[in-house]
Amino acid sequence: MKNTLIYGMHWKSQTEAMRKLENEGLIQIKVWIGKNRENDILIGKLRRVQLSNQEYSGENKLLFDEVYQTTFAPFLDMLYRNPSYYLITHQEARNIYCYLFDYFSSLLKKKRIELLIFHMFPHFGSDYLLMNIAKAMNIKMLLLYQSLIPNRFFYLQDLEDFGMFHTSKVAFPHSYEKITFGSKKVQFYMKSIPLKYKSCHYTTLIRLRRYLFRSMGRMTFLGVVKSYIDCLAFKYRYHKKIESHFDKNKKFVYFPLQMQPEMTTATLGGVYSDQLLAIEHLSTLLPDDWVIYVKENPKQLEGHRDTFFFKRLNALKKVIYLSKEVNSFELIDASMFVANVSGTVGWEALLAKKVCLVFGMTWYQDFPGVIRYHHHLTLAEILNQSFSEKMLEDAYNKLIAKTANGIIDRGYIANFSDYSDEMNSHYLYESFRKILATL
Numbered sequence: 001m002k003n004t005l006i007y008g009m010h011w012k013s014q015t016e017a018m019r020k021l022e023n024e025g026l027i028q029i030k031v032w033i034g035k036n037r038e039n040d041i042l043i044g045k046l047r048r049v050q051l052s053n054q055e056y057s058g059e060n061k062l063l064f065d066e067v068y069q070t071t072f073a074p075f076l077d078m079l080y081r082n083p084s085y086y087l088i089t090h091q092e093a094r095n096i097y098c099y100l101f102d103y104f105s106s107l108l109k110k111k112r113i114e115l116l117i118f119h120m121f122p123h124f125g126s127d128y129l130l131m132n133i134a135k136a137m138n139i140k141m142l143l144l145y146q147s148l149i150p151n152r153f154f155y156l157q158d159l160e161d162f163g164m165f166h167t168s169k170v171a172f173p174h175s176y177e178k179i180t181f182g183s184k185k186v187q188f189y190m191k192s193i194p195l196k197y198k199s200c201h202y203t204t205l206i207r208l209r210r211y212l213f214r215s216m217g218r219m220t221f222l223g224v225v226k227s228y229i230d231c232l233a234f235k236y237r238y239h240k241k242i243e244s245h246f247d248k249n250k251k252f253v254y255f256p257l258q259m260q261p262e263m264t265t266a267t268l269g270g271v272y273s274d275q276l277l278a279i280e281h282l283s284t285l286l287p288d289d290w291v292i293y294v295k296e297n298p299k300q301l302e303g304h305r306d307t308f309f310f311k312r313l314n315a316l317k318k319v320i321y322l323s324k325e326v327n328s329f330e331l332i333d334a335s336m337f338v339a340n341v342s343g344t345v346g347w348e349a350l351l352a353k354k355v356c357l358v359f360g361m362t363w364y365q366d367f368p369g370v371i372r373y374h375h376h377l378t379l380a381e382i383l384n385q386s387f388s389e390k391m392l393e394d395a396y397n398k399l400i401a402k403t404a405n406g407i408i409d410r411g412y413i414a415n416f417s418d419y420s421d422e423m424n425s426h427y428l429y430e431s432f433r434k435i436l437a438t439l
Contacts, residue, residue, distance in 0.1 A: 008119025175332030
C-alpha cells in the first residue's frame, strides 16, 4: 500500500473508484487535491495560491537549483493563464514559485508520499511544479491523458514518455480497429464553439462575474479591464492581418495554430509552446518559392497574441496568416505536408495520407509518416517520407493496447455514447487495479 497524493479525480465515478482502491489496500490516500469540500486541498485555492500560512521549512533545498533551472520558464507560461496573475511582475511570479516549492517539498516529505496520481497532465503552474519536485525526489507517478479513442485514456509514469509509452506496461485488449482514410470528421470539441471563444464582450462579462463573486475564481478589476483591452486589440490585429483565401497552386506547408493558453502547448510543446518559434524554424527549411499557411485557431482570443506576436509574424515573409474560417481539411489536402506543435491536425493529416512534422510531444509522434523536428532536419527528409495504410493502421492498433478503459476527462463524455457514472467507476477501478500492480 503506497502513501498516495491524488490530484483531481474528484467527480463521482472517479472518487468511487479511488475509494474502492483504498478500501482494498492498493493505495492509502494521504492528500487529495480536488474540487470537493471533503478534499484536503481545493484545486481553485491552490491555483490562486490561497494556502494557509506556513514557516519556511527548507526541505529539498539541495534540489531547488536542479528543478528551478528546467521548470521556471514553463511555470511562468502556465501561471499567466490564470486571470489572477495577469498583472503581476516577473519577480512576484518567482516569489510564488519559491513559496510553492517549499510548500510542496514540505508536504511530500511530511506525508511520506510514495505515489502521485494526476487526472490530467499538469498545466496550471502549481501542478507542474508539484510533478517536477516529486520527479526529482524519485517519487512514483501516474500521469493520465484522455485519448480520442472513445472510453480510453493514456497512462504513463513520466511525462517525457508521452508518445513512446514505454512506461505503459499493461496491455488492455481492444478489437482491431479499421481506419477510415480520407475522413473529414470534425472533432467533437470543435463542432459547437461556445460564445466565450468568439466575443470579447461575453468573455469580459464572465471575468467580471469572477471579480464580483470571488468564490468563482479570483480576478482583479484591473485584470478584467486589461483582458478586455487585449481582446479588442487582438481582434483588430487579427482582422487587419488575415487572408480569407489560399492559393492551392502554391507549394505550401499548412501550420494551424493551437489555442493558447492550453495544456497541449504549455506542457507538451516544450520550447515550442512558443508556436512562432516553430514557424520560424520551419521557414528556414523551405525554398523561397514556398509559403507557410498559418491558420488561426477558431477558439483563440487574446492569450499569447500580443503586439510582438504580430511583429514576429510580419517578419516572416514566407508566412500567410489565414482566417479562422478557412477550411482546414482543404488546406491539408492541398499542402505538401502539415506541421504543428502537438495538435490533432497531425492525425487528420495522416488520415489524408499526408506527412506530418511535429515540434512537441504528441500521442501519434511515433507513427509512420510523422517526423519530429530537429535542427539538422532537411526538407528532402520530410518529402522522402512515405507510409502505407496498413503501416498506419497497425501502428494505431498497437497504440490502442497502450490505453486503459475509462474516462478521466469529463469533456470526453461527449465522445462516448454509452457513458454512465456506474460503468465508468467500474472501468476506472479495473484499469487502476491492473496499472498499480506494475508500479
